[in-house]
Amino acid sequence: MPISRRHLLKATVASGLLPMMLSLARAADWASIEDRAKGETVYFNAWAGSQPINVYINWVVNEVKSRYGVTLIHVRIADAAEVVRRVRDEVRAGKTDGSTDLVWINGENFRAMKADKLLFGPFAPALPNFKYVDTEGKPTTLNDFAEPTDGLESPWGMAQLTFFGDGAKIAMPPLSMAELVQFAQANPGRVSYPAPPDFHGTTFVKQALIDTIGQRSVLKSVATKELFAHVSPPMFTLLDGLHPHLWREGKQFPQTQAQLKQMLADGELLMALTFNPNEAANLVAGKELPETTIAWQFSAGTIGNTHFVAIPVNAKATDAAQVVANFLLSPEAQARKADLKTWGDPTVLAMAKLSQDELSLFASGAVAGSIKTPVPAIPEPHGSWVPLIEAAWLEHYGT
Amino acid sequence: MARTLRHVNHRLKALGGLLPLGAMWILPLSAGLAAALTSTFDAAVWAALFTHPQIFPALALSLTTGSASMILSTLLAFLIVAGLHRVTALQTWMGGFLAVPHLAFAVGFSFLIMPSGLLARVVGVFGDWAAPPQWITTQDPLGLSLIVALVLKEVPFVTWLTVGLMARRDVSQMLEAQSRIGHSLGHGAASLWLRVFIPQILPRMRWPLLIVWIYGASVVDMAIAIGPTQPPPLAVIIWSDLNSADQAINARGSVGAVFLTLVLAALAVLFAGLTRLLKPTFRSFLVSGPSVEAVPVRSARGLLMAIAAVYLIVIMLLAIMSFGSLWPFPDLWPSQFQVMAWEHLWDAPEPLFNSLTLALGSMITALFLAILWFEEVSARFDRYLLAAAVVALALPSLLIAEGQYLVFLKSGLNGTWWGVYLAHLSPVFAYVFIVLSGPYRAFDPRYRSVSLGLNTNNWRFWTAIKLPIMKPALTAAAAVGIGVSIAQFESTQLIASGRLSTLNLEAVTLSSGGNRQLLAMYSLLLMIIPFCAFLAASRTERRLQ
DSSP states (O other): OHHHHHHHHHHHHHHTOOOHHHHHHHHHHHHHHHHHHTTOEEEEEEEOOOHHHHHHHHHHHHHHHHHHOOEEEEEEESOTHHHHHHHHHHHHTTOSSOSOSEEEEOHHHHHHHHHTTOBOOSOGGGSGGGGGBOTTTOGGGTEETTEEOTTSEEEEEEEEOEEEEETTTOSSOOOSHHHHHHHHHHSTTSOOOOOTTSHHHHHHHHHHHHHHOSOGGGGGSOOOHHHHHHHOHHHHHHHHHHGGGSGGGGSSOOSSHHHHHHHHHTTSOSEEEESSTTHHHHHHHTTSSOTTEEEEOOTTOEEEEEEEEEOBTTOSOHHHHHHHHHHHHSHHHHHHHHOTTTTOOOOSBOGGGSOHHHHHHSOOOOOTTSBSSOOOEEEOOOTTHHHHHHHHHHHHHOO | OHHHHHHHHHHHHHHHHHHHHIIIIIHHHHHHHHHHTGGGGOHHHHHHHHTOTTHHHHHHHHHHHHHHHHHHHHHHHHHHHHHHTTOHHHHHHHHHHHTSOHHHHHHHHHHHHSTTSHHHHHHHHHHTOSSOOOOOOTTOTTOHHHHHHHHHHHHHHHHHHHHHHHHSHHHHHHHHHHHHHHHHTTOOHHHHIIIIIHHHHHHHTHHHHHHHHHHHHHOOHHHHHHSOOSSOOHHHHHHHHHHOSOHHHHHHHHHHHHHHHHHHHHHHHHHHHHHHHHHHHHHHHHTSOOOOOOOOHHHHHHHHHHHHHHHHHHHHHHHHHHHEEEOOTTOSSOSEEOOHHHHHHHHOOHHHHHHHHHHHHHHHHHHHHHHHHHHHSOGGGHHHHHHHHHHHHHSOHHHHHHHHHHHHHHHTOTTSHHHHHHHHHHHHHHHHHHHHHHHHHTSOHHHHHHHHHTTOOHHHHIIIIIHHHHHHHHHHHHHHHHHHHHTOOHHHHHHHTTSOOOHHHHHHHHTTTOOHHHHHHHHHHHHHHHHHHHHHHHHHHHHHO
16 A cells, blocks of 8 residues: 555656646555554654754654554664664665664765665655745755755755854854954863764865855755865865964864864863754753853855655655654644754744644743854765765874 | 603593683684674775875874873872782772773763862852853863873772782792892882882783773763864774664674774784883892982872772762752852652662672682682693783774674573673673783792692682782782673673663663763763672671781
């Protein structure tokens, strides 16, 4: 049954048509998916390095149990790449009842799973709540690091490169790369970023590339060595100018964003960066940073992307996994997630598609450490740029 | 006829020693290695490894940290033992320290020495500092802070080995007789140490010292916590390659691991050859003298106190940090407290339970397998198993775990306690076997002849005579085994596949976002559990005696 539905869906996606009849058939189909999901157990492999996120997932665990009779287990992981390798090994060994039913994923991990055909689906467009997703206003909900999702993963939340620090120590936060260089110059040794291939570090370097490249559209295409060599020199000029003013004169870098954040909390650095626009507010709420903490982005925009949930091809509980993915897209779950007092993860839904009641679920207002002025989100360069950026960075600054 | 029978019997006995070991250790380990290393015969992958811009500086860093930490910890341990070997408490405390997992110690130690750490805050009180100094302590480019942390962690291990070796009745009687001769020939205590004791002790410690060296050269978790980054030690590059979702990069990691292991093996063989060549030079030193130099007891005591103080400060610091959420520089005390981290443990005690059962289970099995081998298999085969154990410890745990994961897929062991237990057994047995091999094989066979002559059976001889003599070595091996099992991360994560969790798994995943309170709490637990287990064990042992 699910296989025929998938085939059908593939055909409709391919033809670009979505006739009414089909959506009716799908509604009936969805009811039977929910039926079969009852009593199933979903092993949800999700990064567990943040307390507010774990608390939120725990809320989802209780909700899907009482609403759909689905047992959700949060498998705490430190890095989603581990799940990619685990599923790849399982599939290669012909194991059909895999260890993972749902995984929190995006970027290169998604690209690897898609390329190796390790994902179940397409399933996302058929989720009843997918109709709320802001696919026009937030194109990254369909393109993960410029890689089409093809319905193989369901959007969960939005991320955007964000900086934060103690407002009591920073009079004027740097609102562009050029201002950041001046800021580092004025505060020698008090600015740094994680060394690539930590993805926060790679993102910072990507931001430098975006801000120095003439034509951004070139980043949407597949990268080649020649193309990279042609467009990257201004970026390296910028980094060459920045590094001597960084922590340890740019000769050592923190290994991870976690370390960067800790160095900010300890006062060793003046600012840190994150992909979760509300992380600073979370840290204030968790009493890890002072109340005077501020967060900001570059005024011309910073790199933004979407994070997703996907179902491995050998998942045991595909029905229940879809039920959970659908619940994660519900206005209620999205509103709770976007609440700055819980996780504060921006929603993937389009406000215009929601009813008045659903809209009222989304609380507004600000808390200490939250973003005050939103800026445009710049889509990620195509994933093929990442290995070239990382290799070139290592060559320039690795020894 | 009788002779053939005895021969067959002998063979059977050897087989009895080998079978469980083969099934529980050699088989999972070698199957894991075979599965993991298939990609290493691709020339293109080797080319990719050697074009990595950091490969040679990173290799140099690995070798210097490994060598410096091994040499320094051996020298310091000998100084401590020479000065204080009669202090019985020495053995107990050192045993407690050596059971502490490396990473947990490194986490606490870096809180102490980093530029915003306790040390800088104490100094800052006099300097009126508003911001942390721009000291280059942790992550120094030469890896000096990593070496210091390794030395602090290995000195207890080497001290323990030395004390354990010297405390054995057979060895101590021999050394006592020799020291009487030495004294009457006019040698002072220091001279006796250098010329008589060390030349006899050192060869017996060569395998454990080899793993101290290999540990320092291939350590990942400690290096990430306090080591340099540009370049990092080679093992860190390998680890990050093996962790990637990209198969080509995984392959480069596997090849990197084989490369590092081959370099270490080649250097070990080279070193062994060199010592043989240089023996005459050593001899000329040995026969020179006499010198009346005394052992520097005072510096030995000072050194021991300093090491113990660091451990105690680290434990206290971790305890404070596990409660203090906000602790800005230059405050000497956290400004905000919460019990969040400890509530976590209270809500989910299952990981603690799993850690304890896995540690005890794998440690007891490893002791059993090792003793079975020593009792049933001739000593001349030891070197093969020792070499296998060293290889098992030199290769990255992630690589072995990945291979074991593939093998366990077929037998349904993944996601079970038994699968994780077998995975833990790989490094635990390797350590236990290496730690035990010296003391166990040095057991004087005359004890056995005498007691059998007195008409005791084998079992009685073993429990009444051999066990008490071997007890210190066995307790040390147990302490190491527990510490190693408690500290396992990669193998646990992969093979547990989300079906069960351990303390260290919780520690790594929950602190992957950098929550220092959780990190401190788990590090503290990972430190004090083996520490207390060890102290309790040696207490009861003494009471029983």
